[in-house]
Amino acid sequence: xxxxxPQEGVSGRKxxxxxxxxxxxxxxxxxxxxxxxxxxxxxxxxxATGAASxxxxxxxxxxxxxxxxxxxxxxxxxxxxxxxxxxxxxNLLHTISANYPTKPSDRQKSEMKQFLQLFSHIYPCxxxxxxxxxxxxxxxxxxxxxxxxxxWMCDAHNEVNVKLNKETFDCNFWQKRWKDGWDE
Amino acid sequence: xxxxxPQEGVSGRKxxxxxxxxxxxxxxxxxxxxxxxxxxxxxxxxxATGAASxxxxxxxxxxxxxxxxxxxxxxxxxxxxxxxxxxxxxNLLHTISANYPTKPSDRQKSEMKQFLQLFSHIYPCxxxxxxxxxxxxxxxxxxxxxxxxxxWMCDAHNEVNVKLNKETFDCNFWQKRWKDGWDE
Numbered sequence: 001x002x003x004x005x006p007q008e009g010v011s012g013r014k015x016x017x018x019x020x021x022x023x024x025x026x027x028x029x030x031x032x033x034x035x036x037x038x039x040x041x042x043x044x045x046x047x048a049t050g051a052a053s054x055x056x057x058x059x060x061x062x063x064x065x066x067x068x069x070x071x072x073x074x075x076x077x078x079x080x081x082x083x084x085x086x087x088x089x090x091n092l093l094h095t096i097s098a099n100y101p102t103k104p105s106d107r108q109k110s111e112m113k114q115f116l117q118l119f120s121h122i123y124p125c126x127x128x129x130x131x132x133x134x135x136x137x138x139x140x141x142x143x144x145x146x147x148x149x150x151x152w153m154c155d156a157h158n159e160v161n162v163k164l165n166k167e168t169f170d171c172n173f174w175q176k177r178w179k180d181g182w183d184e
Numbered sequence: 185x186x187x188x189x190p191q192e193g194v195s196g197r198k199x200x201x202x203x204x205x206x207x208x209x210x211x212x213x214x215x216x217x218x219x220x221x222x223x224x225x226x227x228x229x230x231x232a233t234g235a236a237s238x239x240x241x242x243x244x245x246x247x248x249x250x251x252x253x254x255x256x257x258x259x260x261x262x263x264x265x266x267x268x269x270x271x272x273x274x275n276l277l278h279t280i281s282a283n284y285p286t287k288p289s290d291r292q293k294s295e296m297k298q299f300l301q302l303f304s305h306i307y308p309c310x311x312x313x314x315x316x317x318x319x320x321x322x323x324x325x326x327x328x329x330x331x332x333x334x335x336w337m338c339d340a341h342n343e344v345n346v347k348l349n350k351e352t353f354d355c356n357f358w359q360k361r362w363k364d365g366w367d368e
Contacts, residue, residue, distance in 0.1 A: 025363065026279055039367070068361070073351045076366045079282065080275050088272035091264050095210055098263065099308035111302055118299040124283040167257045177252070179209065182260045183223070
């Protein structure tokens with residue numbers, strides 16, 4: 001059955017296409033991507049949705065066990081979809097804020113500001129990047145101290161949580177979640 | 185039993201301490217961190233090593249099911265250790281290279297060069313950051329096209345694989361692994 005350029009994915013979200021007209025891997029969930037490329041039917045994708053989303057809650061992607069030619073250890077993992085990419089990037093961004101100096105120098109502040117701006121230009125999911133760029137414009141990064149920056153990042157993540165109908169995170173716990181852990 | 189500032193972790197690698205004298209979460213494996221903080225004994229950590237490393241091969245972190253106070257969905261996940269942080273960051277970096285333009289403008293080249301330099305300054309694992317900074321100095325990023333950049337990133341990752349005694353990845357497959365997938 002032909003499945004040419006559907007507008008909406010199994011998730012109910014709009015399918016994002018690259019400039020060359022192909023569905024964008026980094027901008028769609030794996031299931032929506034597979035649906036848009038005709039690899040799976042809408043019915044099959046819908047029945048897989050439950051399992052896939054519970055799997056994606058904790059995993060970083062590749063569940064494939066088949067190895068790439070000539071390799072004993074490297075599995076044929078799928079390229080990150082928008083969710084794996086998102087979790088990976090928040091891991092990095094929150095950990096960066098957790099390791100930001102408590103008393104940053106002017107240079108450290110200006111490097112971090114520049115890093116966040118560049119990040120918003122080159123982030124592989126185009127609509128996420130635009131949203132982050134707008135967030136940066138409307139909410140200048142608070143870079144006066146580690147705690148300020150950690151909370152700013154937590155707020156930035158919560159804006160995305162709201163957009164995706166996810167529960168927000170209580171930012172009073174940002175340091176336990178991303179720096180100290182829960183048992184101290 | 186007191187366990188004050190051990191030099192070497194259960195992994196056999198040197199324990200990295202922050203400037204304040206505490207073990208660095210983002211620079212050590214979770215087990216080495218727990219060993220250095222006296223949370224687990226060397227014996228218990230050693231017996232856990234097998235299970236933990238097979239778990240960490242695919243997961244992006246939190247295995248905790250207990251929720252943070254007041255939340256229905258946010259689990260008390262551990263802050264990323266050096267391995268979770270590493271996998272997350274390679275996910276992001278390879279996907280960035282996979283979405284780099286096939287014919288980048290001068291501005292896009294210069295922004296990416298700057299991004300990589302800043303990345304090497306602020307990456308939360310200090311010894312990883314220094315190694316990446318040195319790699320950038322010795323191997324200027326190849327930013328003439330997507331394929332050039334994707335291969336450069338694959339080579340950079342392989343240098344780390346060698347350092348960690350892991351199998352290198354055949355960079356002829358970089359685009360399948362990080363952009364196109366294996367079934368086209």
